[in-house]
Amino acid sequence: MTAIVSANLLATGRVAYLGREGAWVEDIAEATVYSDAAAAEAELAAAQQRGGALGVVEPFVTGYTRADHRTLPEGRPTMALRDAIRAFGPTVGYGRRAEQGD
Amino acid sequence: MYRYDEFDAGFVAERVAQFTDQVERRLAGTLSEDQFKPLRLMNGVYLQLHAYMLRVAIPYGTLSSRQMRCFAHIARTYDKGYGHFTTRQNLQFNWPALKDVPAILRELAAVEMHCIQTSGNCIRNTTADQFAGAAADEIEDPRPYAEIIRQWSSLHPEFSFLPRKFKIALTGAPSDRAAIQVHDIGYQVVKDAMGEVGFAVYVGGGQGRTPLIAHRIREFLPKADLLSYTNSILRVYNLEGRRDNKFKARIKILVHEKGADAIREAVEADFAANHDAGLTLPQGEIDRITAYFTLPDLAARPQVSAAVEARRTSDPAFARFLARNVFPHKVPGHGVLTVSLKPTDGIPGDATAEQMDHLADLAQRYSADELRVSHEQNIVLPHVRLDDLPAIYDSLRANDLAADNVGLVSDIICCPGLDYCALATARSIPIAQAISKRFAEPERTAEIGDLRVKISGCINACGHHHVGHIGILGLDKAGQETYQLTLGGSADERCSIGDITGRGFSAERIVDAVETVVDTYLSHRTGAEESFIDAYRRLGMKPFKEALYVPAA
Ligand code: SF4
Numbered sequence: 265m266t267a268i269v270s271a272n273l274l275a276t277g278r279v280a281y282l283g284r285e286g287a288w289v290e291d292i293a294e295a296t297v298y299s300d301a302a303a304a305e306a307e308l309a310a311a312q313q314r315g316g317a318l319g320v321v322e323p324f325v326t327g328y329t330r331a332d333h334r335t336l337p338e339g340r341p342t343m344a345l346r347d348a349i350r351a352f353g354p355t356v357g358y359g360r361r362a363e364q365g366d
Numbered sequence: 367m368y369r370y371d372e373f374d375a376g377f378v379a380e381r382v383a384q385f386t387d388q389v390e391r392r393l394a395g396t397l398s399e400d401q402f403k404p405l406r407l408m409n410g411v412y413l414q415l416h417a418y419m420l421r422v423a424i425p426y427g428t429l430s431s432r433q434m435r436c437f438a439h440i441a442r443t444y445d446k447g448y449g450h451f452t453t454r455q456n457l458q459f460n461w462p463a464l465k466d467v468p469a470i471l472r473e474l475a476a477v478e479m480h481c482i483q484t485s486g487n488c489i490r491n492t493t494a495d496q497f498a499g500a501a502a503d504e505i506e507d508p509r510p511y512a513e514i515i516r517q518w519s520s521l522h523p524e525f526s527f528l529p530r531k532f533k534i535a536l537t538g539a540p541s542d543r544a545a546i547q548v549h550d551i552g553y554q555v556v557k558d559a560m561g562e563v564g565f566a567v568y569v570g571g572g573q574g575r576t577p578l579i580a581h582r583i584r585e586f587l588p589k590a591d592l593l594s595y596t597n598s599i600l601r602v603y604n605l606e607g608r609r610d611n612k613f614k615a616r617i618k619i620l621v622h623e624k625g626a627d628a629i630r631e632a633v634e635a636d637f638a639a640n641h642d643a644g645l646t647l648p649q650g651e652i653d654r655i656t657a658y659f660t661l662p663d664l665a666a667r668p669q670v671s672a673a674v675e676a677r678r679t680s681d682p683a684f685a686r687f688l689a690r691n692v693f694p695h696k697v698p699g700h701g702v703l704t705v706s707l708k709p710t711d712g713i714p715g716d717a718t719a720e721q722m723d724h725l726a727d728l729a730q731r732y733s734a735d736e737l738r739v740s741h742e743q744n745i746v747l748p749h750v751r752l753d754d755l756p757a758i759y760d761s762l763r764a765n766d767l768a769a770d771n772v773g774l775v776s777d778i779i780c781c782p783g784l785d786y787c788a789l790a791t792a793r794s795i796p797i798a799q800a801i802s803k804r805f806a807e808p809e810r811t812a813e814i815g816d817l818r819v820k821i822s823g824c825i826n827a828c829g830h831h832h833v834g835h836i837g838i839l840g841l842d843k844a845g846q847e848t849y850q851l852t853l854g855g856s857a858d859e860r861c862s863i864g865d866i867t868g869r870g871f872s873a874e875r876i877v878d879a880v881e882t883v884v885d886t887y888l889s890h891r892t893g894a895e896e897s898f899i900d901a902y903r904r905l906g907m908k909p910f911k912e913a914l915y916v917p918a919a
Contacts, residue, residue: 274393275393275464276418276463276465277413277414277416277417277418277461277462277463277464278416278417321399321413322399344845345845345847346415349784350416354795355785355793355796356713356795357713358448358461
């Protein structure tokens with residue numbers, strides 16, 4: 265299964281993903297999707313090595329396929345519910361979707 | 367109300383300055399997360415799924431209008447415009463940025479509040495009956511003693527690194543509204559044969575993965591010995607409590623493994639040996655603290671209010687509100703009013719900044735400037751005149767705060783669950799919302815009567831599911847949210863731990879299961895006067911199980 269690297273931003277605590285050129289992005293759609301968990305782990309290790317994880321806390325790798333987020337929140341995600349809730353916010357309002365007004 | 371003395375103000379200011387510096391160093395990268403995490407936790411800052419969470423202590427659940435307005439201001443300025451009142455009489459902000467936390471702590475300190483000891487293996491916020499100092503059935507207000515414990519336990523060097531966290535609860539009335547029997551220590555105000563007032567002492571209760579009911583280890587403790595005895599309990603725990611296994615480190619496990627008699631002996635021996643003058647409370651000091659909690663000057667009024675009676679007969683919704691949300695006050699012509707934070711489809715315990723401001727206004731105008739937070743996640747206006755109830759009710763209605771369901775099936779205790787909490791195994795809020803919608807019909811809920819539903823999103827049991835008449839525990843079974851149902855728990859003076867019905871239910875099925883339980887109760891009860899919990903105690907699990915697990919035809 266393909267995978268992504270996620271974490272929370274140090275300054276705000278908001279959910280973030282490792283995106284293009286080692287930048288941390290808040291929208292899962294902009295996350296870089298790696299071929300598998302091992303590749304994602306390697307990318308995270310490299311980011312940590314070059315100081316690219318100093319602005320985040322508790323980074324981790326989790327399974328994710330690009331098709332997942334289109335099924336949310338109505339459809340049953342193939343990603344873990346926990347990851348889906350992190351990506352899209354609480355299912356009871358106040359999340360990213362609520363902020364974006366949809 | 368109690369006001370900070372110079373000592374409190376000093377240590378809070380010092381701590382805020384310290385933490386401000388620590389946050390700056392963390393943001394600048396000179397402190398690592400490993401170094402910083404224990405420091406932020408000591409100041410009530412957790413990292414949850416979406417953001418940091420800041421937990422503010424509301425000592426014994428008492429707060430002033432000014433403090434409530436400060437919460438509203440923080441919610442608006444630094445958060446998403448709301449806050450969450452918890453079962454621990456705390457308030458949680460769900461979205462503060464770490465960089466803003468020092469400013470938030472300064473705002474809180476300005477109204478004499480802080481987040482110290484809302485995390486970590488220390489003595490946590492001391493909780494109390496939300497009706498303390500107001501309820502007609504009370505022997506004596508327990509809050510002065512909660513305050514004495516708070517002062518003594520704040521930054522206590524010997525008890526800052528206990529084997530695990532430690533929770534103390536007090537009640538001043540024979541009806542236990544503070545769930546003292548599921549706390550590490552519970553103190554209940556009692557009168558002895560001579561009419562002297564003191565405490566019955568309960569030790570070793572708790573919920574979480576091993577729910578246990580506290581043992582009454584002493585029938586009567588003189589008030590003067592409150593700290594001395596608490597100290598002895600903590601010393602025995604600190605020495606003998608297990609530190610090898612996090613899940614066995616609470617005092618309840620020690621009491622359970624050694625037996626209540628052995629613990630009583632050890633505590634009494636320590637108490638006898640160390641019963642030194644240092645911790646014996648001088649009457650003058652008790653009086654000084656008690657003076658902060660004197661009942662506001664409420665003149666006795668007619669026991670029956672003509673305004674209330676007129677409205678009651680003409681307005682059934684108001685009549686229901688009176689029946690459920692108003693409790694008898696010590697002073698005739700007054701009432702203790704519970705404002706339910708459980709509207710249909712609402713998030714239990716959540717209040718918007720506007721609602722907080724509104725509640726502060728009502729408290730200022732009608733309740734001697736005082737509010738309370740209950741462990742049931744509702745807000746209390748403790749000192750209202752009966753004559754004012756119609757006006758208060760109308761005002762609450764206009765702000766979506768007039769739910770007339772206190773103690774009913776829709777007055778659900780619910781933890782944040784997987785929608786927010788990093789430890790959760792399943793969501794809890796959507797289940798509470800679905801149940802509240804299923805039981806939205808006020809006549810029907812009133813007909814069902816007293817029924818406490820409590821939901822936790824994991825085994826840590828912040829939602830008190832073990833002591834719900836109906837308890838729901840959200841679990842993760844192979845990636846699917848699954849809900850385990852328990853029946854027959856109770857958090858009051860007849861405390862009991864619920865029994866598991868059998869295999870769990872899916873998110874889709876759990877609300878039907880709750881309804882099946884309710885219908886089974888209704889069809890088996892001897893009459894409306896037999897409450898759910900009484901019926902369950904008479905009937906046992908059998909009829910409920912039969913109704914829940916009908917074999918496939
Ligand atoms: S019971 Fe579990 S899910 Fe609920 S708030 Fe406590 S730790 Fe979080």
